[in-house]
Amino acid sequence: MNGFLIVNGLSGLLIVSSLLVTLAGNPANSARFYALQSFILVMLFVALAGATGSGELYLWSFTALLTKVILVPAIMYRAFRRLSDPTIGSGAVMPTALSIVGAAVALILCFVVASKVTLPAADAIKPALAVSLALFFIGLACIVAQRNILKQVFGYCLMENGSHLTLALLAPNAPELVEIGIATDAIFAVVVMAALGSRIFDTLHTLDARQLTSLKG
Amino acid sequence: MLTFSHLILGLFQALLLLAAAPLVSGLSRMVRAKLHTRHGPGLLQDYRDIAKLLTRQDLTPPNSGFAFRLMPAVMLTTVLVIAMGIPMLTRFTPVAPIGDLITVIYLFALARFFFSLSGIDSGSSFSGIGGSRELTMGVLVEPVMLLSLFVAALLAGSTNLGAIGSAIADGHVRSATATVIAALSFAYAIYIELGKLPYDMAEAEQELQEGPLTEYSGPSLALIKWAMALKQTVVVAWFVGVFLPFGSAPEMTFFGLLFGLVAFAIKLVLIFAAVGVVENSVARVRFRLTPQHSWVGVGAASLAFVFYLVGL
Numbered sequence: 001m002n003g004f005l006i007v008n009g010l011s012g013l014l015i016v017s018s019l020l021v022t023l024a025g026n027p028a029n030s031a032r033f034y035a036l037q038s039f040i041l042v043m044l045f046v047a048l049a050g051a052t053g054s055g056e057l058y059l060w061s062f063t064a065l066l067t068k069v070i071l072v073p074a075i076m077y078r079a080f081r082r083l084s085d086p087t088i089g090s091g092a093v094m095p096t097a098l099s100i101v102g103a104a105v106a107l108i109l110c111f112v113v114a115s116k117v118t119l120p121a122a123d124a125i126k127p128a129l130a131v132s133l134a135l136f137f138i139g140l141a142c143i144v145a146q147r148n149i150l151k152q153v154f155g156y157c158l159m160e161n162g163s164h165l166t167l168a169l170l171a172p173n174a175p176e177l178v179e180i181g182i183a184t185d186a187i188f189a190v191v192v193m194a195a196l197g198s199r200i201f202d203t204l205h206t207l208d209a210r211q212l213t214s215l216k217g
Numbered sequence: 218m219l220t221f222s223h224l225i226l227g228l229f230q231a232l233l234l235l236a237a238a239p240l241v242s243g244l245s246r247m248v249r250a251k252l253h254t255r256h257g258p259g260l261l262q263d264y265r266d267i268a269k270l271l272t273r274q275d276l277t278p279p280n281s282g283f284a285f286r287l288m289p290a291v292m293l294t295t296v297l298v299i300a301m302g303i304p305m306l307t308r309f310t311p312v313a314p315i316g317d318l319i320t321v322i323y324l325f326a327l328a329r330f331f332f333s334l335s336g337i338d339s340g341s342s343f344s345g346i347g348g349s350r351e352l353t354m355g356v357l358v359e360p361v362m363l364l365s366l367f368v369a370a371l372l373a374g375s376t377n378l379g380a381i382g383s384a385i386a387d388g389h390v391r392s393a394t395a396t397v398i399a400a401l402s403f404a405y406a407i408y409i410e411l412g413k414l415p416y417d418m419a420e421a422e423q424e425l426q427e428g429p430l431t432e433y434s435g436p437s438l439a440l441i442k443w444a445m446a447l448k449q450t451v452v453v454a455w456f457v458g459v460f461l462p463f464g465s466a467p468e469m470t471f472f473g474l475l476f477g478l479v480a481f482a483i484k485l486v487l488i489f490a491a492v493g494v495v496e497n498s499v500a501r502v503r504f505r506l507t508p509q510h511s512w513v514g515v516g517a518a519s520l521a522f523v524f525y526l527v528g529l
Binding site: 009015095098100101127131 | 392393394395398509512513515516517519520522523524526527528529
């Protein structure tokens with residue numbers, strides 16, 4: 001039971017770190033916070049592996065450490081560091097306070113949904129399940145309520161972390177192959193989006209999604 | 218249960234803070250001078266200031282009324298009453314009826330009310346605007362304080378400050394994450410309440426935020442300065458008592474209290490040193506932007522509340 005308490009506690013930190021990713025001033029800082037979030041996710045996997053006694057999850061956490069904590073943030077940090085568009089500011093459409101309250105509301109709604117789940121595996125981890133759903137929606141909100149196209153990439157990454165967590169919570173004994181599928185998926189998506197982002201910046205000299213209305217180059 | 222020894226302890230800690238308050242404000246002045254690499258006044262300068270002001274003549278503007286004359290006494294006594302109820306050397310509140318979070322917040326509001334009322338009552342338009350600024354600040358800060366303390370109270374199952382503090386010290390709170398977020402947003406509210414940069418400058422009498430002080434002189438001004446230094450100390454003691462009660466005495470024994478006193482002094486000095494560093498490394502924020510900042514505090518406190526509800 002105690003192990004599940006740690007899982008739930010760590011998932012609370014995931015919400016905080018996802019807000020840090022969303023609200024960070026520039027994409028390079030977002031990359032740092034994303035690495036932090038992925039590290040918390042890895043810790044959560046280890047705690048979950050300890051609580052459920054699943055051997056596969058230890059392997060998952062190791063591959064997630066390599067890909068999400070090191071590789072993906074490093075790619076994004078290197079790609080995004082040199083791209084800066086001072087006219088866009090933080091790029092957020094909503095005020096900061098409203099984003100935080102919005103995350104809180106999303107978490108409540110997701111908890112209402114998650115409390116309806118009657119799977120025996122999900123009894124002890126309902127708060128964490130709610131967090132994994134909320135993480136997905138925070139990522140979605142980050143894409144919708146952001147004008148900076150590089151920050152929108154982080155929205156995708158947050159959604160991806162959320163779905164990864166859902167999978168780990170509901171199917172802790174899933175084979176390693178599934179995990180490899182998710183991890184490679186994320187890496188390639190991020191590489192493609194980073195390349196697209198820098199191409200857009202080179203051609204149009206802007207990172208503002210509202211400016212991307214014409215086809216060029 | 219309120220016994221005679223509890224009452225004595227409450228009086229003792231209130232008087233102790235009253236005696237130490239100019240020392241604490243002197244410490245902030247010293248830290249600021251060090252960070253500005255200038256010589257600056259000594260640690261005891263605020264005692265000398267107060268002693269000097271107490272010997273001067275007390276002048277009141279001809280248009281001022283009773284609120285203006287009453288304010289220094291009301292402010293000092295209100296803060297002293299709060300100081301009696303806050304757990305400082307012990308885990309429990311010495312005078313339990315005062316050590317309730319709602320009582321403490323409203324007592325602070327009373328002091329603030331009289332502070333701004335005296336500004337309006339002085340008859341000077343500058344003071345009046347300063348008073349309304351002070352109330353605006355209160356409107357912005359109090360929601361953050363209330364909400365974050367309510368989360369802590371819900372987690373601990375009591376609105377008594379000592380009960381919240383001991384629940385946190387013993388690890389009996391249901392959710393660590395919610396506690397930490399509530400503590401952070403409360404610390405933020407406390408920081409604004411301290412009246413430091415980037416939101417305020419506590420020693421700038423010629424500026425709008427200290428506007429209510431413009432017409433005061435002599436012993437009245439000395440009392441207000443003393444009360445303001447005491448308020449800063451009490452506010453930090455409030456945070457320490459609720460969220461950082463580690464090291465304070467769970468029982469009322471002589472050595473427990475002595476150890477609690479040492480721990481409390483160390484925490485106070487560390488916090489004021491940290492506040493000094495923050496205060497001197499930021500620029501003044503425009504007053505128009507302060508609401509945006511304080512709403513972030515409200516957002517964080519509501520997030521803590523949601524974490525409590527969800528059971529994280």
